[in-house]
Amino acid sequence: PTAEKADAAVEALAKAALQTDANDTIYQxxxxxxxxxxxxxxxxxxxxxxxxxxxxxxxxxxLGILEREIKRVKRGRYILIPLSGQTRGHQTYNRAVVWKNHLLELLHLSEARSGPAASRN
Incomplete structure (x- = not known):
């Protein structure tokens, strides 16, 4: 990114922060x-x-919390996205490019489970 793009991004974040009620963040x-x-x-x-x-x-x-607790979910799986130039900490959830293949797999598994045979059970 250029300095101009960086400045524009900072300005956009500052403007958004001014339009956000701080109480909403606290409630979240x-x-x-x-x-x-x-x-x-x-x-x-x-x-x-x-x-x-x-x-x-x-x-x-x-902390190992997700890794430990997902074992209690019958059809659960823990997926750790490795650190890369694409990850952004907790905000990685906003970057579908990083996890979309996992979502597609989950949808495929869910679709297979909810097909005609599943509806008879």
């Missing part, structure tokens, strides 16, 4: 502080991919 963080899906994981029947990036600063893979 507070909503996740007591969220605990652990007690219900065994009830999940659908295929589930728990995707994280190696540089995620919000849910650091070093």
């Amino acid at each position: 963080y507070e909503a996740s502080t007591d969220y605990n899906p652990s007690p219900m994981l065994e009830k999940i029947q659908a295929p589930l991919f728990a995707v994280n990036s190696a540089d995620d600063e919000i849910n650091p893979p070093e």
Whole structure:
């Protein structure tokens, strides 16, 4: 990127921040502080991919939480996206180019499960 593009990006972020209610950000963080899906994981029947990036600063893979807990999901799989020039920490979830192949696989697995044979069960 050029200096002009970098300046434009910073200006756009600053403008967006001024138009955002700070309380909304606080509510978003507070909503996740007591969220605990652990007690219900065994009830999940659908295929589930728990995707994280190696540089995620919000849910650091070093804690091993996703890797440990996904084992309790019958059709679950843990996927760690390696650090690369494409990852952006927690914001990697905004970059479909990094994880879209995993999504396509998940959709394929889900489609196979929900076909005519599945509807008879």
